[in-house]
Amino acid sequence: xxxxxxxxxxxxxxxxxxxxxxxxxxxxxxxxxxxxxxxxxxxxxxxxxxxxxxxxxxxxxxxxxxxxxxxxxxxxxxxxxxxxxxxxxxxxxxxxxxxxxxxxxxxxxxxxxxxxxxxxxxxxxxxxxxxxxxxxxxxxxxxxxxxxxxxxxxxxxxxxxxxxxxxxxxxxxxxxxxxxxxxxxxxxxxxxxxxxxxxxxxxxxxxxxxxxxxxxxxxxxxxxxxxxxxxxxxxxxxxxxxxxxxxxxxxxxxxxxxxxxxxxxxxxxxxxxxxxxxxxxxxxxxxxxxxxxxxxxxxxxxxxxxxxxxxxxxxxxxxxxxxxxxxxxxxxxxxxxxxxxxxxxxxxxxxxxxxxxxxxxxxxxxxxxxxxxxxxxxxxxxxxxxxxxxxxxxxxxxxxxxxxxxxxxxxxxxxxxxxxxxxxxxxxx
Ligand code: UGA
Numbered sequence: 551x552x553x554x555x556x557x558x559x560x561x562x563x564x565x566x567x568x569x570x571x572x573x574x575x576x577x578x579x580x581x582x583x584x585x586x587x588x589x590x591x592x593x594x595x596x597x598x599x600x601x602x603x604x605x606x607x608x609x610x611x612x613x614x615x616x617x618x619x620x621x622x623x624x625x626x627x628x629x630x631x632x633x634x635x636x637x638x639x640x641x642x643x644x645x646x647x648x649x650x651x652x653x654x655x656x657x658x659x660x661x662x663x664x665x666x667x668x669x670x671x672x673x674x675x676x677x678x679x680x681x682x683x684x685x686x687x688x689x690x691x692x693x694x695x696x697x698x699x700x701x702x703x704x705x706x707x708x709x710x711x712x713x714x715x716x717x718x719x720x721x722x723x724x725x726x727x728x729x730x731x732x733x734x735x736x737x738x739x740x741x742x743x744x745x746x747x748x749x750x751x752x753x754x755x756x757x758x759x760x761x762x763x764x765x766x767x768x769x770x771x772x773x774x775x776x777x778x779x780x781x782x783x784x785x786x787x788x789x790x791x792x793x794x795x796x797x798x799x800x801x802x803x804x805x806x807x808x809x810x811x812x813x814x815x816x817x818x819x820x821x822x823x824x825x826x827x828x829x830x831x832x833x834x835x836x837x838x839x840x841x842x843x844x845x846x847x848x849x850x851x852x853x854x855x856x857x858x859x860x861x862x863x864x865x866x867x868x869x870x871x872x873x874x875x876x877x878x879x880x881x882x883x884x885x886x887x888x889x890x891x892x893x894x895x896x897x898x899x900x901x902x903x904x905x906x907x908x909x910x911x912x913x914x915x916x917x918x919x920x921x922x923x924x925x926x927x928x929x930x931x932x933x934x935x936x937x938x939x940x941x942x943x944x945x946x947x948x949x950x951x952x953x954x955x956x957x958x959x960x961x962x963x964x965x966x967x968x969x970x971x972x973x974x975x976x977x978x979x
Contacts, residue, residue: 551734554579554623555631556652558589558616560596560708560809560875561669561701562633567601568712570608572737578616579623589616597874597901600709620652624659629730631699632656632680633669642816644673653680657687660694665727667697671754671814673821677721677747695727698747700754705808706872715740721750755821758814759832764799765806766838772802772978773845782978783960802978804880804932804958805842807869812839812878842977843880846958847887849975853954854928858892861951863922865941866933866959867910868902876905881932884958885910888930898922900935920945928954931961943970 551574555566558580566578580586585595592609594602608614617623624630634648649670656666668680681696688694698721703711718735720742722728728744735742745753772782782802790797806812815832822829854860869879876882879902885895895913899906903915916922919938923929923946931938939961947953947970955967957976967974 551575551629551730552627553577553629553631553734554627555633555669556580556620556623556656557632557634557648557670558582558585558595559633559635560598560705561703562631563589563594563596563605564598564601564703564708564712565631565633565669565701567604567608567614568709569734570611570614571604571713574613574734575627576608576614577623577627578614579618579620580616581618581620583618586616586618598708599706599872604709620655621659624656624664625661627664629665629667629734630656631667631669633701636670636672636813638813638816642820644813644817644820646672646676646679649676649680650683653683654687657684658689660684660688660692661690663693665695665697665730667699667731669699669701671700671758671810671817672698672751673817674748674751674755676751677723681723695722695724696747697722697727697731698750699731700750702754702757705875706870713738718742719750719753720744721747723747755814755818758811759818759835761799762806762811762815762839763832763835765801765811766835766842768800768802769805769842769978770838772842775978781964801934801960803842803934803960804846804884804977805839807878807880807883808875809869809877812836843883843887846956846977847884850888850928850930850956851891853956853973853975857888860893860928861926862888862893862895863916863924863926863929863950864888864895864897865899865919865922865929865931865938866935867897867899867906868933868935871933871935872901874899874901874905876902876909879933880958882906882910884930884932885913889913896922896924896926899933900937921949923949925949925951927951928956930956930958932958934959934961943967943972947971 553574554577555562556579558578566576570576637645639645677698720731775782786800819829866881897913898916898919920942954973960976
C-alpha cells in the first residue's frame, strides 16, 4: 500500500519504517529540512534499538523515502498518517496546533480521495475537528475519511512493539476506510479493534492513565513496605502472578516520566473536567508520583545531610532504559535538585549524554560507568538501564569516599550489597 507518515519523531519514524518493513511503500514527511537531510543521508536523529538497521534496509529496498514536502507525501499515497507532537500547554491542556497545521496542509494538497489517520495522542473529539478542518481547507472538495489509530509503542522497545502489537485500534466514522486500514495492519498479525473515533481516542488516554496508575499504586505500596519492613519487589511478584493484575508496570522507583504519561495524565484530567467529571483518582496518581521523587530526595539529604560541595555520582539520565530521551526525565529532575542544593555531580548514561547536555549543565559527563563513583561521597542510580547491573561494585565501593549507594530503581540485590559493605538505600525494601 502507498502510505505517508507526517512527522518523523519517535512515533512517526518507527511507524513508517515498520510499515516499509512489512512491504508497504512509505514516504516519511517532516517540515524540519535538516532532519530530512540527515535521514536522506542515512543518519538517524534518535536512538531506538534496531531502528537504524531497518531504516537502511528499507531505504535500500526502495520502500522508504524521506521528504520535507507534504504535497509530495499526499499526492503519492492513499493513506496519510499524522504523527506530529501534541505537547502540553501550561494549564495541562494539549497544544493541537501542529495537528491543525498538518490537517490544513493535507487538505491543501488533496486532489483525490484520501484516508487521513491520526496517530498522535489527542483528546477525545479531536477527530471531528480534523475532519472539519480538512473539509474547510480542501479547495478541490474531494472526498476523504478521518480515522483514529492510536499508537501504543514504548520508547526503547518501539520496533518490537510495532512489529508485534498487542492490538491495533481503528476508530472510524463510516465503513469506507475499514478495509484499507485492515490491509495496512494484516501483516502484523494482531487483533484489530474497529470502533468509533471518540472511543479510539479515549482508549489511548485510558490505557496510558491506567499504566501510570499501576506505577503509582506500587509506589504507594513501596511507602507501606518501608514503614513495615516488607519488600516491594516481593509484594509485586506476589500480586503480579495473579493474571488479572499482571507483573508488568509494577516496578517501584523514582516514579514515571517521559513525554507521554505526565502529559497524558494532565490532558485526560483536563478533558474529563471539561466533560463535567472530576477525575480525582488520576490527580492522586500525579500526587503519588511527585511525592515519590520527594521521598527519594529526602533519603539522600537525611543520609548526606548538607549537600553543598558534596560530590555525587549519578548513573542514568534518560527517563527510562533503552532510550536517549531525557524529556521529563525523573533522573534529570533529581540531578537538578541535587545541584540546587550545591552538590557537584559526575554523571553517566549509556545513550542519553548528548541530549542531556542541552538541559543539564555544569556537571562532569563520564564516559565509563565504572569511573563515575571516583572521589564521590555517594552514588545514585536514577534510570533502570540493565547494564548498570554489571557495574563493578567492588571497584565502586573503593572509589567512593564513603560506600553509600542510593538506588532509585531497585537494580541491586539487598543481601549482596550488604555483603559488599555498602550503605545501600533503595525504594520500598
Ligand atoms: C508509554 C506507554 O507505555 C506506551 O504504551 C505508549 O504508546 C507511550 O507511552 C505513548 O503514549 O506514546 P513510554 O513513555 O515510552 O511509553 O515508556 P514506558 O515504558 O511506559 O515508561 C514510562 C515511565 O514509567 C518511565 O519513566 C519508566 O521508568 C516508568 N516506569 C515504568 C516505572 O517507574 N515503573 C514501571 O514498572 C514501568
